[in-house]
Amino acid sequence: xxxxxxxxxxLVQPGGSLRLSCAASGFTLSSNTVRWVRQAPGKGLEWVSTxxxxxxxxxxxxxxxxxxxxxxxSKNTLSLQMNSLRAEDTAVYYCVRGPGYWFDPWGQGTxxxxxx
Amino acid sequence: xxxxxxxxxxxxxxxQSVTISCTGTSSDVGGYNYVSWYQQHPGxxxxxxxxxxxxxxxxxxxxxxxxxxxxTASLTISGLQAEDEADYYCCxxxxxxxxxxxxxxxxTVL
Numbered sequence: 710x711x712x713x714x715x716x717x718x719x720l721v722q723p724g725g726s727l728r729l730s731c732a733a734s735g736f737t738l739s740s741n742t743v744r745w746v747r748q749a750p751g752k753g754l755e756w757v758s759t760x761x762x763x764x765x766x767x768x769x770x771x772x773x774x775x776x777x778x779x780x781x782x783s784k785n786t787l788s789l790q791m792n793s794l795r796a797e798d799t800a801v802y803y804c805v806r807g808p809g810y811w812f813d814p815w816g817q818g819t820x821x822x823x824x825x
Numbered sequence: 826x827x828x829x830x831x832x833x834x835x836x837x838x839x840x841q842s843v844t845i846s847c848t849g850t851s852s853d854v855g856g857y858n859y860v861s862w863y864q865q866h867p868g869x870x871x872x873x874x875x876x877x878x879x880x881x882x883x884x885x886x887x888x889x890x891x892x893x894x895x896x897t898a899s900l901t902i903s904g905l906q907a908e909d910e911a912d913y914y915c916c917x918x919x920x921x922x923x924x925x926x927x928x929x930x931x932x933t934v935l
Contacts, residue, residue, distance in 0.1 A: 744924075753828065754863070754871065754914050756924040767922040803870060810859035810918045811876035818870055 711735040711814055713743075713804045718819030725794050729819060731787040731804030739782045742807035745789050747800035748818075755800075759807065760787060772798075794823045829854065829915055829927035836933040842903040845930045847915030848896060853925050855896035859918035862891060862900045865929075866911045874913075875900065902932070910934040 717729040731743065738760075745757040758778040759767040766778050777790040787804060801818040830848040837843040847854065847862075854860055860878045863871035873882050878898060879891040888904045898917070902909055915927040 746926075753929045754916070754926040756916075756926065759922060761922075765922070769923065809876065810857070811861035811873060812863070812871070812916070813873040813876075813882065815870040815872070 711806065713806065713814065713816035715802060715804045715816045715819040718802065718821045720822045720824065721794055722825050723795060723823055725823070726790070726792045727794065727821060729789040729791065729802055729804075729821070731789075731816060733785050733787065733804075733806075736806070738780055738785050738787060743780075743787050744805050744807050744812065745778065745787075746803045746805055746812065746815075747798075747821075748803070749797070749800040752800075757802070758789060791821070794821075796823050799823045827925070829917060829925055831913075831915060831927040831930045833928070834931045834933065836935055837902075837905045838935045839905050839907065841905050842901060843905060843932065845900045845902075845913055845915075845932070847898040847900070847917075847927050849898075849917055849925070850896055853917040853919040854893065854898050856920065857918045858893065860891070860893060860898040861916045862889075863914045863916065864909075864911045865914065871914065905934055907934050 712734045714732045721727050742761045744759045760778045775793045779788045803818045804816040805812040862875040865871040875891040878893045890901045913930045919925045
């Protein structure tokens with residue numbers, strides 16, 4: 710069964726950093742595209758970043774220059790390093806496989822709260 | 826990119842049909858046949874319902890169907906059931922490896 714499990718969320722002060730992890734099982738990250746999508750409390754979904762199977766990375770304008778996506782093939786995990794965090798980055802962050810031009814399946818999400 | 830436009834809420838009685846619209850631009854919905862739809866129950870992660878405008882993943886009932894005309898995509902749910910009550914989000918590829926979601930529609934089954 711294909712499964713994604715996120716971890717690393719928590720409370721961080723504005724300007725701080727946090728690193729999220731996504732552990733994949735049932736498939737190999739190195740040959741699949743995986744993306745991060747976030748959802749602010751009570752709000753809609755927002756695509757954040759993509760790590761393609763070929764190793765290319767892409768970012769939404771809202772996080773470009775502050776977030777870095779990476780992959781550890783030996784651990785079959787994906788990470789999202791988030792720096793210079795802002796209040797508007799507060800959200801549940803989902804790790805999602807991208808088998809095509811869609812998102813499936815989704816992890817359970819991890820909550821990031823940016824507040825002083 | 827600006828979010829795709831969805832109605833904030835729709836409702837219907839059990840057995841009826843409802844349609845949720847998703848309006849974008851020629852740079853996203855109108856430019857690609859890569860619209861997908863997601864169902865999200867409260868406190869749960871989203872679940873794929875349709876992809877590539879009208880294709881249903883395995884396990885999704887054929888009561889869910891999709892279409893697209895110009896810059897607007899639509900999700901139709903026929904034979905409404907109580908468990909269909911949820912938030913629904915559309916999503917479109919927007920070129921240069923970017924994606925844009927709709928603001929979400931709350932479906933209430935009366």
